[in-house]
Amino acid sequence: MELSFTVRGRPRAQELAQQIRLAILEGRLRAGTRLPSTRALAESLGCSRTLVTAVYEELVAEGYLEARRGSGTYVAAELPVGSVVTEGVESPPPQWLEPLRNPDGDSPGSDECRVDFTLARQVVEPVSRRSWARMWRAVGRQSPPRDAGPPEGDPGLREAIAEYLGRARALRCGPDDVVVTTGGVRALDLVAQAVLRPGDPVAVEEPGYPAARRTLEDRGAVLLPVRVDDDGLRVVELGSAPLVVYVTPSHQYPLGVRMSVSRRVALLEWAARHDRLVVEDDYDSELRFDGPPLPALAGMDRAGRVVYVGTFSKILAPGLRLGYVVAPRWLRERLVRLRERSGDRVPWPVQRALAAFLAGGDFDRHVRRVRRQYAERRSALREALQPASGVARLRGMEAGLHAFLEFAPELDELHLAEVARRRGVRVSPLAPFYLGTPDRRGWLLAYGGLSTQQVWWGARVLTEVLLESAQLRAKEPVGSRP
Template sequence: MTAFHVSLVGRKDLSGEIYRQIRHAVLDRRLRPGDPLPPGRELARTLAVSRATVTVAYERLAAEGFVTSRQGSGTFVSELATLAGREKTGRRSAGALQPRPIWVAMNPPPTFETVQFDFRSGLCDASLFPHNSWRRSVAWALRSGETTAGVYEHPAGHRDLRVAIARHIGISRGIRASADDIIVTNGTQQALDVLARVLLAPGDAIAVEDPSYGPPRRLFEALGIRVVGVPVDRQGLVVDALPRGVRAVYVTPSHQYPLSVTMTLPRRQALLAWAERNNAAIIEDDYDSEFRFGGRPLEPLQTLDAKGLVVYVGSFSKTMLPTLRLGFLMTPPSLRAALHKAKFVSDWHSSTLAQAALGRFIDEGEFARHVRRVGAIYRERHQVLADAISRDFAEHLELIPSTTGLHLTALARRMSVDRIAEIARRAADRGVAVQILSRFAVSATPRAGVMLGYGAIPTAHIEEGMHLLRACFDSEPQ
């Protein structure tokens, strides 16, 4: 039996109100064809009206074709009612409430439709996810009294997961941290959101790499923060180009997004010195640094920071699954209390079940084994893709050397931004998805080039996909 709300408070025509509210529920499809209505006697008792009042309403609905009665079965929404309702209801008024202009101008988030040859960045291979071992961790978490106690978690997150994360980044990145330094978030984007709320006021300026990843920029702008693009060269962010008055800088030094370069040690030291002189914060997004395929790893900015100016941000979206929606930030002690409050007012805390399962997954060594296994597969894809670009695209593209992450970037040698965009559209028509570098520009002149991810495409499909892409480069402009 379908339960629905009917309000008679302050109404005079009680039978008419029951009729109108049920009718509207049918037209709005809150009540669907075949849904049963409560027996007249029961609805009359619930609404504290006479049975005759309900009967009159039901008879009127039946006469107009909105409901049908079946002897011995009850009263049901008519199969024909919503067909007529679509014509009668029409479009709703746009309403007087309007969003702030920034939400009108902002582009919608990207969609990730399935394509045959998927070279888009930001994606991992879901087929490599260790479902069996993860299922065991989730089952353990469900049996845990902490996840079924029915109480709210501390805003910083599940204690066991924070301990596990602190130990993990200590081993994998050489970062000295305790569980008290860790705050669990719903991915990197929420980490940046709570940081921006704590560190910056509307009208303050934050510097971002130019080109850079779009969602953080849009987040900062939505909070009323002024975003300033700072150029990136082969050594990383150009520190000398940082303008005065900037309160914070957001960087991806381990694997710059989208150019793939790694910030050199002198640049890291220069950035830390700049932050100390200007009493500014550095937000270090250690983007997909888990996957490194050569060269000596450089220390994160956080490990070089002696003044407590760096906030370290990480995520499990690439190493596990984006759908898990778990990330973290490591905060200096001076920001800890404020960040706990910001996380609390944002959503109180992330899912306790997922946190408990991930903490167990890390503690049991399953996470490290998973990263080693998929890292070997991504290493092979990285090499196959790099070889294909260097061999087959040398006259068109200059590959930017990179030994980290899940994408490669190549600059166009002689082609314009528009020509590269045309090639990408033509490739999409052939089932090959690539991203153009120009869409990541902040304020500088957009660069012509392409980004090629290898997280989501099987190794065996890379050569065929690149062959199709090469044909798009060779075809005549339309």
């Protein structure tokens, strides 16, 4: 039996006792084996005899060892009831358990890379320290609430959200229309829980947001993929079967297109005609760079058939975990009841801090600042990829923090992604974002968490990969191409 002290900062007696336990449980110390004397073991370990004596006595008391007067200390013939290996051994999961799937369609690897454009690694620009400190000072001057607060969220925050949405997105809503949630995906989950029954058909964009699809499936929805083109969701392909439609009209995830006004009108008319519900995820609506602002579906809705879902996590800090739902009154009552039953609420200091941040104008200043910073990275991406424009077209640049680089049909997105990875750049191929057979090829490039220099260098590498591939194909005999 080999024993030593290896874990720095851990009490020696605790480490020694655990090593002896593991040796017994794993069969390296068999029943009836005599242990070294306390003096001999203390000398070999370079510790006090008192420490070893205390460990032996502890293990005797637990039933792992037994002391025989005049003979020494031995491994007990029978181990304590319920004894298990607590460290170092992992049991396999049940064979029927489904493996975890990455919600964003990426498989972050352990390989080192210089530039990571994958959507799974997307981060945001931090709020300025001065603004951050000011919003928390405002909370520090308030007394904590004497109860858990209303399940729909802090009244001050709901008022600030309603005021912001009226100003920025032309939504006609008041504080009573807003329900605060722990993030954007949780907001969608809450809506799905309130309106869906197992087996209900729900239309989703194709390609679309994997995390939203998983959320809907977890609530029993049967997903009906509907194609997306340059004007957004193809409303003419909806038919009458879906009870709910989930869309990201401001910056479609993942293609980045904006739903045209005519498509928005058509979708609202479809919902009113068939008595259906539209869930509008206003993803990336704050970060618009080009083109005129387009009204939110919820702002255009006259029939009360749009549920508006938003989040502050993507623009402020993912760790805030704060989203919201703006819903018709009949649905709001269901949402509040579910929130009350679950007890799942955003901590009151976070709600109060964000209320102060919105009401004091800090949020608007933050959005203006990060727009300028992201615009520089966006320009660097576009310029660095320009030489490859003959084989790959950059799309979805009007808004948001990721773009879609659409390939010519002859390019293999998965193979070229692997080539780029070996050169130190990771990307998200488009194929995993489809439920069915992909009708487009390309890469998704998230640039929000990168510096301008990183964006430029990484995009230049991608340009080289694309041009080299195109040159190789040009040299192939025509008959040998697939």
